[in-house]
Amino acid sequence: MTIYDISEKAGVSIATVSRVLNGSKNVSEKTRSKVLDTIQQCGYTPNAFARGLGLNTMNTVGIMCADSSDPYLAKAVYHIEQKLRANGYDSLLCCTGYELEDKISSMNLLLTKKVDGIILAGSNFIYEKDTENKYIADAAAQIPVMLLNAALDVPNVYSIVSDDFTSMHDATLQMAQAGIKDILYFYNSSSYSGKKKLEGYKAAMQESGLWLPDLVQFFSGSREDIHAMQEHLKTLDERGIRFHGVIASDDILALAAVKYAKEMHYRIPEDFSVLGYNNSMLADCCDPELTSIDNKLETLCQHLITILLGVLAGNEMPKKAVFSGEIIKRGTTR
Amino acid sequence: MTIYDISEKAGVSIATVSRVLNGSKNVSEKTRSKVLDTIQQCGYTPNAFARGLGLNTMNTVGIMCADSSDPYLAKAVYHIEQKLRANGYDSLLCCTGYELEDKISSMNLLLTKKVDGIILAGSNFIYEKDTENKYIADAAAQIPVMLLNAALDVPNVYSIVSDDFTSMHDATLQMAQAGIKDILYFYNSSSYSGKKKLEGYKAAMQESGLWLPDLVQFFSGSREDIHAMQEHLKTLDERGIRFHGVIASDDILALAAVKYAKEMHYRIPEDFSVLGYNNSMLADCCDPELTSIDNKLETLCQHLITILLGVLAGNEMPKKAVFSGEIIKRGTTR
DNA sequence: TCCGATTATGTAAGCCCTTACATTTCTCAT
DNA sequence: ATGAGAAATGTAAGGGCTTACATAATCGGA
Numbered sequence: 209m210t211i212y213d214i215s216e217k218a219g220v221s222i223a224t225v226s227r228v229l230n231g232s233k234n235v236s237e238k239t240r241s242k243v244l245d246t247i248q249q250c251g252y253t254p255n256a257f258a259r260g261l262g263l264n265t266m267n268t269v270g271i272m273c274a275d276s277s278d279p280y281l282a283k284a285v286y287h288i289e290q291k292l293r294a295n296g297y298d299s300l301l302c303c304t305g306y307e308l309e310d311k312i313s314s315m316n317l318l319l320t321k322k323v324d325g326i327i328l329a330g331s332n333f334i335y336e337k338d339t340e341n342k343y344i345a346d347a348a349a350q351i352p353v354m355l356l357n358a359a360l361d362v363p364n365v366y367s368i369v370s371d372d373f374t375s376m377h378d379a380t381l382q383m384a385q386a387g388i389k390d391i392l393y394f395y396n397s398s399s400y401s402g403k404k405k406l407e408g409y410k411a412a413m414q415e416s417g418l419w420l421p422d423l424v425q426f427f428s429g430s431r432e433d434i435h436a437m438q439e440h441l442k443t444l445d446e447r448g449i450r451f452h453g454v455i456a457s458d459d460i461l462a463l464a465a466v467k468y469a470k471e472m473h474y475r476i477p478e479d480f481s482v483l484g485y486n487n488s489m490l491a492d493c494c495d496p497e498l499t500s501i502d503n504k505l506e507t508l509c510q511h512l513i514t515i516l517l518g519v520l521a522g523n524e525m526p527k528k529a530v531f532s533g534e535i536i537k538r539g540t541t542r
Numbered sequence: 543m544t545i546y547d548i549s550e551k552a553g554v555s556i557a558t559v560s561r562v563l564n565g566s567k568n569v570s571e572k573t574r575s576k577v578l579d580t581i582q583q584c585g586y587t588p589n590a591f592a593r594g595l596g597l598n599t600m601n602t603v604g605i606m607c608a609d610s611s612d613p614y615l616a617k618a619v620y621h622i623e624q625k626l627r628a629n630g631y632d633s634l635l636c637c638t639g640y641e642l643e644d645k646i647s648s649m650n651l652l653l654t655k656k657v658d659g660i661i662l663a664g665s666n667f668i669y670e671k672d673t674e675n676k677y678i679a680d681a682a683a684q685i686p687v688m689l690l691n692a693a694l695d696v697p698n699v700y701s702i703v704s705d706d707f708t709s710m711h712d713a714t715l716q717m718a719q720a721g722i723k724d725i726l727y728f729y730n731s732s733s734y735s736g737k738k739k740l741e742g743y744k745a746a747m748q749e750s751g752l753w754l755p756d757l758v759q760f761f762s763g764s765r766e767d768i769h770a771m772q773e774h775l776k777t778l779d780e781r782g783i784r785f786h787g788v789i790a791s792d793d794i795l796a797l798a799a800v801k802y803a804k805e806m807h808y809r810i811p812e813d814f815s816v817l818g819y820n821n822s823m824l825a826d827c828c829d830p831e832l833t834s835i836d837n838k839l840e841t842l843c844q845h846l847i848t849i850l851l852g853v854l855a856g857n858e859m860p861k862k863a864v865f866s867g868e869i870i871k872r873g874t875t876r
Numbered sequence: 877t878c879c880g881a882t883t884a885t886g887t888a889a890g891c892c893c894t895t896a897c898a899t900t901t902c903t904c905a906t
Numbered sequence: 907a908t909g910a911g912a913a914a915t916g917t918a919a920g921g922g923c924t925t926a927c928a929t930a931a932t933c934g935g936a
Contacts, residue, residue, distance in 0.1 A: 210892055221916045226894060234914055256656050257600065258892030260591035261921050266655070268634075275620065279823070282616035286609065289637050293648075298655060300602075301635040303623050314627075321600070321632060322590050431826070463827050470829060489613070490827055492765070493797050495804060544922055555886045560924060568884055592922030595891050 209252045218246040229254055260322070268298045269516070270318035272311065273329040276303045280486050280505070284329045284356060287509035295517055297324070306332060312343045325351050325516050331358040331399035352519045354512050357503075358400040359528055366519065367528040368512040370503035372401045375533035376408030376455070379483055379501055382535070383453055384416040386542050388481055391453035393424045394437060394461045405457050405485065427461060434464045441468050452480055459484040463494050466540060482540040496539025503533040543586045552580040563588055594656070602632045603850070604652035606645065607663040610637045614820050614839070618663045618690060621843035629851055631658070640666060646677045659685050659850050665692040665733035686853045688846050691837075692734040693862055700853065701862040702846040704837035706735045709867035710742030710789070713817055713835055716869070717787055718750040720876045722815055725787035727758045728771060728795045739791050739819065761795060768798040775802050786814055793818035797828050800874060816874040830873025837867040 211229075215222040220239055227235050228243045235243075246252075260266040271288055273281045289299045300323055302314040311333060318326055326347055328334075333355065334341050341360060347353050348364035359367035383391055393409050395402055406424065413419035427437040444451065456462035462484030466476065474480040476496055484491055487502035511529055518525040545563075549556040554573055561569050562577045569577075580586075594600040605622055607615045623633045634657055636648040645667060652660055660681055662668075667689065668675050675694060681687050682698035693701035717725055727743050729736055740758065747753035761771040778785065790796035796818030800810065808814040810830055818825060821836035845863055852859040 212892085222893080223895075223916060223918095224914085227915090230894080236914060239914080253654050255595070255892050256654055257591055257594035257598070258921090259894085261589070261595050261892080261923085262894040264591070264921085266591065268655075271635075276610070276623065277613075277617045277620035279611075279613060279616070282613070282619075283611045285616075285635070286611035286637055289610065289635055293636065293651075298651070299635045301605075301619070301623055301633045302627065303620055317627075317632070320587050320590060321602075460823075460827075467827075467829050489794075490824070493794075493801075493824055493827060495801055495829065546922080556923080557887080557925075558885060561885090564924080570884060573884080589922050592891090593924085595893085595922080596924040598891080 209250055211254065214243065214246055214250060214252055217250065218243045264322070265324050266298075266322065267296055268300050268321070268323045270300045270302060270315075270321070270323040270326040271329055272302045272304050272314055272318070272326060272333070274304055274306050274332050276301065279488050279490070281330050283488075283505055284509060287506050288327055288329060288356075288513065291510060291513040295513065308335065308340060308343075315343055315347050319347060319350060323351065324520055325354065327354040327356065327512065327516070328358065329356045331356075331401040332397065334358045334360050334400050352516060354516050356508060356512055361527070365527070366512075366515050366525060368508050368515065368531075369401070369528070370508060370531050370533050372404040372503065372533065373408040373411075375501045375503065375535070376405040376485075377412045378408075379535050380409045380412035380455060381416065383455065383481055383483065383541065384412060384418055386481070388453040389418055390451045391418065391423065391455055392451050393455050393457075394427055394465070395424070395457035396427060396429045396433075396461055397457065398426075402457055409455055429458060429460045434461070437461065437464055438468045438471075441465070442472075445472065453483075454481070455483045457485050459486050459488045459490040459498060459500055462498055462500065462540075463490050466494055466496075466498065477540050477542045481542060483535075484540075487536050491536070491538065494540070499538045499541040500536050501533050502536050504531055507531055543584060545588065548577065548580055548584060548586055551584065552577045598656070599658050600632075600656065601630055602634050602655070602657045604634045604636060604649075604655070604657040604660040605663055606636045606638050606648055606652070606660060606667065608638055608640050608666050610635065613822050613824070615664050617822075617839055618843060621840050622661055622663065622690075622847065625844060625847040629847065642669065642674060642677075649677055649681050653681060653684060657685065658854055659688065661688045661690065661846065661850070662692065663690045665690075665735040666731065668692045668694050668734050686850060688850050690842060690846055695861070699861070700846075700849050700859060702842050702849065702865075703735070703862070704842060704865045704867050706738040706837065706867065707742040707745075709835045709837065709869070710739040710819075711746045712742075713869050714743045714746035714789060715750065717789065717815055717817065717875065718746060718752055720815070722787040723752055724785045725752065725757065725789055726785050727789050727791075728761055728799070729758070729791035730761060730763045730767075730795055731791065732760075736791055743789060763792060763794045768795070771795065771798055772802040772805075775799070776806075779806065787817075788815070789817045791819050793820050793822045793824040793832060793834055796832055796834070796874075797824050800828055800830075800832065811874050811876045815876060817869075818874075821870050825870070825872065828874070833872045833875040834870050835867050836870050838865055841865055 211222045211225050215225045225243055228240050273285055276282055276285050292299050304311045304314040344353055345362045353365045355367040357369055359369050427433045454465040462482050465482050469476055469480040484498045484500035487500040491498040491500040515525045545556045545559050549559045559577055562574050607619055610616055610619050626633050638645045638648040679696045687699045689701040691703055693703050729740055761767045788799040796816050799816050803810055803814040818832045818834035821834040825832035825834040849859045
């Protein structure tokens with residue numbers, strides 16, 4: 209079943225069929241409906257490959273994310289996919305892992321597949337050194353590249369970020385102003401947003417005269433590292449160093465801190481405050497419920513898609529958009 | 543940059559270039575390397591659309607899942623995507639939501655895009671009535687359809703399921719044998735696997751002479767419903783009906799039960815046992831950690847892909863594969 | 877050395893659309 | 907009624923690849 213069959217059955221030329229298929233202006237109402245009818249009757253659907261060959265697009269955008277089973281990234285992928293499809297685009301998903309090499313090969317794969325744009329979901333896609341970000345610039349030379357939770361000033365790259373610095377700064381300040389002087393900071397990533405968060409924490413601590421480098425510790429989100437973190441706290445405790453506040457760059461770490469505090473029978477939040485990040489489902493599941501920073505993921509995604517669609521439509525679009533987060537106060541902070 | 547440019551620069555015909563591109567047998571080693579070299583030099587990549595048009599495939603499979611931000615489904619999508627890409631296939635992701643109508647339109651979309659196969663990730667894709675499953679049979683008439691955690695006996699549909707009945711049956715029996723006589727059952731879905739789980743519970747309860755229809759309650763995983771569930775327990779309690787065990791079809795519900803029990807100051811697991819399902823991250827985050835049934839998602843996904851690849855390669859493959867689950871014992875059961 | 881069988885390469889016909897350009901059909905002001 | 911301009915339709919040339927078939931090169935055995 210091809211366009212020829214339809215054109216024949218409808219008694220028109222293939223060009224006319226193609227025109228009604230593509231909603232072209234210059235078709236009389238009469239022939240349009242005639243063609244539409246026969247298309248309906250025959251249950252014809254145009255061949256996507258031939259269409260792609262002619263139009264040089266198949267209305268597909270590539271989504272790259274390190275690990276779509278990470279709850280936060282999963283949410284991001286979900287929102288992005290939904291909004292793309294609502295606008296007639298399909299999503300080619302690539303879970304790249306965290307290695308640069310794999311990211312590059314995934315990106316090349318997407319370019320080969322001729323996607324219309326690429327979305328890098330997650331701040332782990334940009335690196336310290338500019339040379340390591342070359343793969344993004346290279347892709348952007350061909351098609352628009354969208355960055356979620358990361359920013360890069362390169363032509364044809366568009367960044368949508370939440371203001372992690374301010375969110376973390378304000379939350380830290382609140383905790384300090386509540387009288388907690390020894391606020392530990394646990395982070396699990398040195399990605400773009402990971403750094404912003406740390407900077408926000410550090411700035412607030414410095415303003416409050418509480419800053420000490422030793423307060424900051426890195427722990428990956430892995431099971432082992434989470435235990436390591438808890439051991440770390442316990443060790444401090446045994447040495448008589450008792451902390452009263454923990455800020456984590458991620459709800460998972462925050463939850464681990466809560467769990468530790470409960471094992472030690474600290475009262476939360478009276479004697480021990482914990483702040484998480486991402487306002488994930490974990491925050492609800494925790495007991496007491498976890499205070500966490502919500503960085504408005506859906507809003508970010510919505511905006512990202514809006515900008516991408518604008519770019520694809522040939523419009524001039526802002527290179528960077530920044531959104532505010534929000535502290536969702538629950539039971540682990542005063 | 544087309545195959546013509548390469549053929550010219552390499553001094554061969556386009557057919558030869560195409561042959562080396564497709565790893566055809568009949569090319570002398572000398573010309574192969576010559577062509578490969580010029581391809582390398584020119585940085586040429588074949589046009590995927592033209593390729594698709596010629597071969598009538600673009601090595602893409604569609605993944606449908608109701609909601610890729612659901613932790614369990616997110617994991618499934620992740621594993622599937624990984625394993626597909628490791629085998630040279632790309633993943634077109636469609637988050638369909640839970641409405642039949644939307645599932646059908648997503649499916650048609652994937653068919654239009656000429657994917658090589660469709661994976662339905664999650665048991666919510668099959669319905670009670672056969673007529674409602676027609677969309678699956680229709681798709682299977684065109685391309686292989688893979689079912690994860692669901693089964694349907696239709697040509698060209700392949701089912702990969704975990705033995706939820708047995709898992710739930712055995713777990714329930716264990717709890718009953720531990721002396722708990724009043725085991726509530728909370729479920730959040732009447733999907734294929736949801737029913738199997740319930741049946742497993744029911745069978746074990748009947749065998750133990752403990753079965754009562756009133757023990758079974760439905761609660762969706764939404765925030766409101768989770769509170770409703772906790773209210774439900776409280777109401778029972780206030781009427782002097784005190785339960786000592788809860789089995790949930792999902793970790794989220796199980797967690798809510800744990801939280802409730804803690805608020806009531808029941809001792810877990812001495813006075814109150816809870817069993818979850820899926821062995822999700824939530825199970826670790828819970829305090830005490832949640833006993834949960836692991837249905838070996840990665841194994842299922844691995845097998846699913848193996849079968850799909852076999853089918854696509856034209857081999858005869860088993861229509862249904864069943865895997866055993868495992869009870870992961872943690873702190874919420876004796 | 878020569879011939880048939882292999883193996884390597886080339887030619888050209890699709891695959892199914894889109895679209896520039898050519899042609900025909902309307903419209904409507906004169 | 908008529909001709910210019912607009913609107914509708916048709917013709918045909920790609921788009922970049924695969925592959926059946928034709929042809930040329932190579933090989934091995936008698």
